[in-house]
Amino acid sequence: DVKVTQSSRYLVKRTGEKVFLECVQDMDHENMFWYRQDPGLGLRLIYFSYDVKMKEKGDIPEGYSVSREKKERFSLILESASTNQTSMYLCATVDRSIVHGYTFGSGTRLTVV
Amino acid sequence: AQSVTQLGSHVSVSEGALVLLRCNYSSSVPPYLFWYVQYPNQGLQLLLKYTTGATLVKGINGFEAEFKKSETSFHLTKPSAHMSDAAEYFCAVSEGKTSYDKVIFGPGTSLSVIP
Numbered sequence: 188d189v190k191v192t193q194s195s196r197y198l199v200k201r202t203g204e205k206v207f208l209e210c211v212q213d214m215d216h217e218n219m220f221w222y223r224q225d226p227g228l229g230l231r232l233i234y235f236s237y238d239v240k241m242k243e244k245g246d247i248p249e250g251y252s253v254s255r256e257k258k259e260r261f262s263l264i265l266e267s268a269s270t271n272q273t274s275m276y277l278c279a280t281v282d283r284s285i286v287h288g289y290t291f292g293s294g295t296r297l298t299v300v
Numbered sequence: 301a302q303s304v305t306q307l308g309s310h311v312s313v314s315e316g317a318l319v320l321l322r323c324n325y326s327s328s329v330p331p332y333l334f335w336y337v338q339y340p341n342q343g344l345q346l347l348l349k350y351t352t353g354a355t356l357v358k359g360i361n362g363f364e365a366e367f368k369k370s371e372t373s374f375h376l377t378k379p380s381a382h383m384s385d386a387a388e389y390f391c392a393v394s395e396g397k398t399s400y401d402k403v404i405f406g407p408g409t410s411l412s413v414i415p
Binding site: 191193196222227228229230232245277279287288289290291292293294296 | 304309334336341342343344345346349390402403405406407408
């Protein structure tokens, strides 16, 4: 089975800090995604990447950036954390065909104080 | 733009009763459809999917869903609820033209099972 590992389950950061959320997958999947999940809003796509060093904006990229230097690792960066970025962050991966559906990591619950 | 609607943000059923979680989507092309389940403080797990072929699909843990193109629906059912089914359920749709086509998620339905 594909494993998607997010480095932290819970994270507390201060307003203005630069925050790195890491996601690593142990299969050779091309595509990786970062979502944030908020009550009543479902999952919203922040960024995705379909190849090393490639990135595409999702629906809510403002305040975020990403890095994909290696195929297995996709990092989400909060340049200057704000309280409205308090959320659950989910990383997902999928191979070349969407037919198998996404595989998600366990999530990182980020609190910005 | 595609959208996914899940009727009822919270559903309660008694243990042993039928579970019915509703999902409707807007898509002008035959979509790929998914149901995911999320247990507390965990990521999402694929429950079942419809891509092509038989419109009634079976998933894990006794769940199934039926794709009805005329109604643009993909409702999730389980004949008899178990306490362990209490979780958040998300319906999702993708046009599936490319492997990185966006998957649109519904807002989720929280299922409670009453003993």
